[in-house]
Amino acid sequence: MNKKWVSRFMAPAAAALILAGCNFSGSGDEASGDTEGGSAEGDGSSAQVITLSEGSDIPTMDSTKAHDSIAFNVLNNINEGLYRQNESNEVELAMAEKHDKNEDETVHTFTLREQNWSNGEPVTANDFEYAWKRVMREAGPYNYMLVTAGIKNAEAIMNEEMDAEELGVKAIDEKTLEVTLEAPNPLFETLLAFATFLPQNQAFVEEQGDQYALEAENVLANGPFVFSEWQQEQGWTLEKNEDYWDAENVKLDKAEFVVVKDPQSGANLYETEKVDRVKLTSSLVDQYQDNEGFTNEKASGIVFLRFNHNHEVLSNVNIRRAVNMAIDRDGLTDVILKDGSTPLYGVVPEGYYNSPEGTDYRELNGDINKGTAEEAKEFWEKGLEETGVDSLTVSLNIADTDEMKKVGEYLQAQLEDNLPGFKLELKAVPFAQRLEIEKAIEYDLSLSTWGPDYADPMTYLDMWVDGSSANRMDYSNPKLDELVAEARTDTDLSNRYKTLLEIEKVLLEEDAAVAPLYQRGNTYLTRPSIENLVIHPAGADLSLKWASVK
Template sequence: MKKRLLTKLLILMFIVGLVLTGCNFNSSEESTDTPEATKEDSAKDAGVEQVLNMSESAEIPTMDSVHAHDGVSFTALNNVKEGLYRLGLEHNAVLAIAKDHQASEDGLVHTFTLRDAKWSNGDPVTAHDFVYAWQRIFKDTGHYASMFETAKILNATEIINGDKQAEELGVKALDDKTLEVTLSGPNPLLPQNLTFPSFLPQNQEFVESQGDQYALEASNMLYNGPFVLSEWKHDQSWQYKKNPDYWDAETVKLEEINTFVVKEASTELNLYETHELDRVDLTAATVDEYQDDETFSFVDDAEIRFLRFNHTLEALGNENIRRAIDMGWDKKAHAEVILNNGSKPLYALVPKGFSTSPDGKGFRDLNGPFNQGTFEEAQAFLDKGLEEIGKETATISIMSSDDESMMKTAEYLKNQLETNLSGLKVEIKVVPFQQRLELEKAIDYGISISSWGPDYNDPMTYLGMWVTDGSANRMGYSNPEYDALIEKINEEQNPTDRYAMMLEAEKILFEDAAIGPAYQVTNAVLQRLYVKDLAYHPSGAEFSFKWAYIKK
């Protein structure tokens, strides 16, 4: 989930491209998306060791695509597995395991012809592998069953609601090489949706042979992507190696990628300085020092950080107390001084620059900011909320994962709230990243400093999170009016009317003070100049290594 923003032109080109190609999705998407310059440069530097060294702040929570719901897992899965489509070097959806995609005139029935591709044990990748994996997401209550609703796969909603069985999902293997996908309504974003890791295939015989050990170790998985996971030292590191059996192995130049789990920013920077890492994100303390470095750059992102409120608790179930907390801290100073990495204060849900309306106006320009006010106004909301719950004071817990930026945000937030709001006490609870995800899922926290990167390039990737009992809700928020509006948005075919509804949905969310936005991520990055074509995606998986190479 940490993703660079797509340009408006790219989005328009993508949508216009779908219109121009009509029901034939094959066209230029057959390309492996490898620039000619990349091929030439790679050939010139054939003698250079093709090894890339990266870092992550946390362990991989899961390598089972059915249960993955975080950026670390998505990046790993994106590089060792492949679905019908993948995100290309320029972040467009390019054909992957599918070599051809045809759609019926009404846009409801999509037929995919699979290319000759193999799993790492030599088995062919078949249409049955997609049927099995997609149905398994519903049978195993995977985190991203909602993505099948978003993609408008037939009966996804009914299966989630318990009205139909997983076997009734609109996906069918016509034969080993032909997959038929039926939608509940036309969806021009389907290729983009299908790049998401939840739509990856799985080999049924292998998964079932592993039982509850499946995907727990590098050896408990099968791979069909550009790389294989050759080594996985839990909580320490993992290693990718080029997959010689990948159908497009000729395009892949890197022989090895080493990823190290580094939680301390100072340690990460030291590893970069000693040339043991090729890319690092800087923290507030080091940005100024490195701004003149030739390897430094600011990389805009569509990821947001925000406060999840546990609506099931007495104090945080109160709208006025939530509003007071959201209003009671200086977000601008936090972004500019505490983070000091180009990140921007956030006063809404959908980030700036992410989406434009059909007539070319920015989502943020149309909806503006929400819940801005003085600390005195925040105090008034808190006093009213405390009176409503019959308390003079309230103590809340703020949960943070154990990476440096999150912990600094928690400390700053505690100081600000206790300084600016009389009657509020704050406790901080720091947990490992994976534990934070599990506690959020169980709604076992007070406030969680959370993050969200877009799964696809549409405001609904943010707005669709908050439906009652939705898999991404994780805070007990429920508003029937909001649920009904989201359902209408999912059914609306008129782009202008749909956009107006999305604007209204965001307004409802902040009328309820449902969440507390914090900041829109910008990454201050040091990356070796010899690292070429490392794709940093705006949605879905963070990185693709397929086109990357080393040129010295």
């Protein structure tokens, strides 16, 4: 993750100086961040350059280790797998120009198109075989995605029962890749658009050693853009890949990203046309809601509380249920956030995932663990009695961002007010550190976020399987594991959907394993001159391939 953060209290002038220091200035030079805003709109220039902001640095550019939205966004734009998401958020052939299946759809054969890496070497089937086996060999954070895809032996490898070399993927020749599945999988093609399934050039990766993907020069591209500059902790630059197989449909010459942590500084940079797109926080919504570039919409990401299931008190289901019911989510979304976020009483959000019969998942499962403060107190007292304590002091691990700090303070007030004897301490750390603390399970409570990797409820449900790298709280229920295994191979879509509903009920009704808080809303200021900036509800958030400056 980012090693440092731009100061929270950075004044606009200071922000401009920082941006100027890494060629993200408004000076009008070739790498200027306001080429699009100040030049394209102000003097009639047709330069196809945009400048976007991000709240933190890129954690890693290694697709086998990436586990956050910022890395996924960059990887999605500089690399390309067998499939990619198109402008309609559907998957389409990308590096593969042909996809054949055997009769029972367990053996998939991909024919690769002609495409070179940014170092001039051809992209081969071995690049896919090597990368996917490397995910399993190094126990990458998304190795379970290969299990979800149903690739032969992936689960056994993840459980250390087989070697990574036995993964069901094989380069037949330079341009032919064969993938064998355990069983037919209706999600297979959808999953292939995710970053974990990107190729890697074996010779390059091994030559770089432990420096691979840590600097711009340690990264290769085979997608619409190349990773031309990375000023760590400040920003990065993507430039059009002229050798990309579909370069004629890539309009942008350059996309610059600047790290701006303080939302007000970001808004000021937008107003002065130094940045073309910024995310607003709740404190800025009222100020900018009449701006021409203002958009406010419900998103597919969720925010929730993780419990450390090894904790002597938080391991009690009644304590966890009390925490769930003690939080007024309406007050959180309507008064504190005000960004289009909505209360959530499940881990699968509403508005994205319908059953085969056309009914929304959230409507079918309803609100789980929704209760009053009085009900919360009853579960609390019961849990205290069962654990033999009369009070509880725990800490909450949160990312050091404006949104998470506000949410943390609200949770602190709610839990301390509604649960007598509850004391919550806030521990704000950089986003990257928050993830590392979670992975080590060195926390009591952790305020977490999750965005869908692919367009199916399973992306919110299989993360709780015992041993999953996304579990990060030592939760385990064999019943849930069995249901997930059933849903992965069930080709009866209606029956599969019933199983997906049951998984959430086990997680929340039976175990109250986590505390869902809200479904995110996103509020942005985006320069009206930017066209066809594709926002995806699952997987990578952003595709620049079709974007242009009007």
